[in-house]
Amino acid sequence: MSKKIGVVSSILAVIALAVAVAALVFALRPAPAASAADGDTQYVMYLGTNDKDTNQPVFPPEEAKAQAEQILLKHFGGYTIQDANGGWVDGGTTYREYTLVLYLSDTTIDDVHAAADEMLDVFRQSSVLIQSNKTKTDFYSGSNG
Numbered sequence: 001m002s003k004k005i006g007v008v009s010s011i012l013a014v015i016a017l018a019v020a021v022a023a024l025v026f027a028l029r030p031a032p033a034a035s036a037a038d039g040d041t042q043y044v045m046y047l048g049t050n051d052k053d054t055n056q057p058v059f060p061p062e063e064a065k066a067q068a069e070q071i072l073l074k075h076f077g078g079y080t081i082q083d084a085n086g087g088w089v090d091g092g093t094t095y096r097e098y099t100l101v102l103y104l105s106d107t108t109i110d111d112v113h114a115a116a117d118e119m120l121d122v123f124r125q126s127s128v129l130i131q132s133n134k135t136k137t138d139f140y141s142g143s144n145g
Contacts, residue, residue, distance in 0.1 A: 039136040043104040043112045046129035047119055048086055050097040058123050061098050067122055068100050075115040079104055105137050 049057055049064040059067060065081060072079040079102060086099040104112060109132065116128040 039134050040105065041109075042133045042135045042137070043107065043109070044131040044133065045100075045102040045104070045112065045116065045119075046084070046086070046131075047100040047102060047123060048097045048125055049099065049123055050095075051124045052126040053124070055095055055097075057098065064098065064123070065100060068102065068119070071115055071118050071122065072102065072104075075111055075118075076104055076107055078106075105135075 047068060049059060049061070051058050058064065061083070065083075068081060069079075072081075082101040082103075084099040084101050085096060087094060087096045089095070109130075112130060116130060119125065119128055
């Protein structure tokens with residue numbers, strides 16, 4: 001009887017070892033690469049245009065947009081810009097500024113940060129708000145394309 005128990009114990013130990021190895025292999029395997037069907041990331045940047053120290057506009061709106069476009073073209077293959085008006089209250093004082101909202105797809109956060117670094121300098125900002133949103137991008141060309 002004790003010989004049967006020893007055999008059963010050995011079999012169970014081998015099974016437990018096989019399960020442990022399989023679990024380890026499964027846990028350490030590389031994650032599957034994301035496909036276009038899984039979606040991508042859209043980055044939205046909010047770029048204020050008032051000087052961080054004086055709170056005065058660095059550029060008139062059209063020139064601010066042209067400066068942003070130059071930076072975006074240097075760093076990305078495409079972009080979308082929207083005009084916006086930002087505002088906040090600090091110490092009881094209300095501040096307002098012309099703001100550019102920049103939409104970017106098909107890029108990386110490192111490239112977005114590189115463009116933001118340049119914008120911080122050109123627009124004399126203390127920060128640029130960057131949002132990353134999971135999305136699915138489809139460049140639709142019609143049902144015949």
